[in-house]
Amino acid sequence: MIYVMSDLHGCYDKYKQMLEKIKFNKDDTLYVLGDSIDRGDDGIKILLDMMKRPNVVPMLGNHEYMAYSVLKKFNVEITANNYNSHLDAEAIEMYENWMFNGGLTTSQDFAKLDKTTRDSIMEYLGEFELYEELELNGKTFVLVHGGLVDFEEDKDLGEYDIHDIIWGRCDYARQYYKDKYLVTGHTPTYNIDENYKGKIYRQNNHIAIDCGAVFGGTLGCICLDTLEEFYV
Template sequence: MIYCMGDVHGNYEGYAALLKKIRFSERDTLYTIGDIVDRGREGLKVLLDMMMRPNVFPILGNHDYMAYRCLTWLTAEVTEESLKKLDADKMAKISEWFANGGESTVQEFMKLTKEEREQVLEYFEEFSLYEEVETAGRSFVLVHGGLSDFSPEKPLEDYDVEDLLWERCDYGVTYYPDKYLVTGHTPTRNIRKELGEPINDTVYMKNNHIAIDCGSGFGGSLAVVCLDTLKTFYA
C-alpha cells in the first residue's frame, strides 16, 4: 500500500503509533508531506528513524527547509571568517526560525552525536519538493504548501521553490479536474474555519483536495491517508 503522512512537527509518539496502526512493512511506501521538525520536541528522532527506511520518501516543508539552512550555518566551524559570514540576513533568518518553533529542534540537535548531526543534515538533502503518484486508478500530486499562479497544464518543475513550501491553497476551488492535490502546511481546522464549516482536526477531502495537516504541532492529531483506498488513520 502507498501512504501519505501529514505534518509531524516533532511528534515521534504519533509517528510511531501510526506506523504501527497501518502495520507499515517493507512492501509499503510512505510519503511524508513535510514539516517533520519544529514545535514538538522529537522531530530529529523521527528523521533518524525515517532515514533507516528505504521505503519512506520525504517531501520538503518550510520548517525542514528553515532547520536545514539554519543548522548548517550554526554548525559551520566557528572561525573569525565563518562568524563574519553569519551576516545580518542570516542572523535574521535564524531568529525568524526560532520564533517559528525552531528552538526545540536546536535543543534536540545539540543532544545528538556528531555523526548523527551529519546524518541529519545529509538526509535533508534527499527531501524532494513534490511527488507525483499513480495508484489504484487515481493520480495524486503531493506538495507541502501549494501551487501559486496555478494552471493545470503548468509543469510542476516550473513552480517557484519557496512557493511550493509556503503557499496556501484555495481549498474551495478544484485545481486539477483529474488529480488529487495532497497538501500539508495549512491545518485543516483553519481550512474549515475559512470556509465556514464545522471545525475539527480530520483530513479535509473535497474539491479534489486532500489536506492532511491535522494540527499535530498545535495539539490536534497526526494523520495518514492510504492513497490506494483513501482511508484515513489518526494518532
C-alpha cells in the same frame, strides 16, 4: 500500500503509534509531506527514525527549509579564519525567523548530536523532495507541502517557485486539476473548514491531511490505494 502523512511537528509518539496502526511494513511506502520538525519536542528523533527507513520518502516543508538554511551556516567548525564571518546578518535573521516559527527544540537537539550524526542529518535534509506525482489504480495524486501558487493546469511541477510550494496555501474552495488529486499539508484542516477539525479534508479534488497534531488535534494518515483514513 502507499500512505501519506504530514506536519508531524515533533510528535514522535503519534508518529510511532500511526506506523503501528497502519501496520507499516517493508512492502509499504510512506510519504511524509513536510514539517516533521519544530514546535513539538521530538523533531530530531523523528528525522533519525525516518532516515533509517528506505521506504519513507521525506518531502520538504517550510520548517525543514528553515532548519536546513540555518544549520548549514551553524554546523561548521569555528576557526581563526571564519570566527567573525560564518554568521553574517542574513544567517542571524534566518535564525531568528526559525526560532520565531518554533525551531528551538530542533536546534537544541541538533546541537547535542555528535558531528557524524549532524552531518548525516544535513545530508538527509538536503535530499528532501519538493513534489511528487503518483499514479495509482487509475488515479493521479500530486503531493506538495503547502500549495501551488499561480496555478496553471498545464504547468510542470518543476516550474513552481520553491517558496510558493512550501509556504503557499491552496484555495481549498477551488478545484485545481480536473483529473488529479492535490494532496497537501501545512494548513490545518480546521482552518479550511471547522467541521473538519481533526479530520482529513476531501473536497474539490483536494486531500488536505494536516489535522493539527501538534496543536491538540490528531495525526491523520491516508492510504492512497484505498483512500482509507487513519487517526491517532
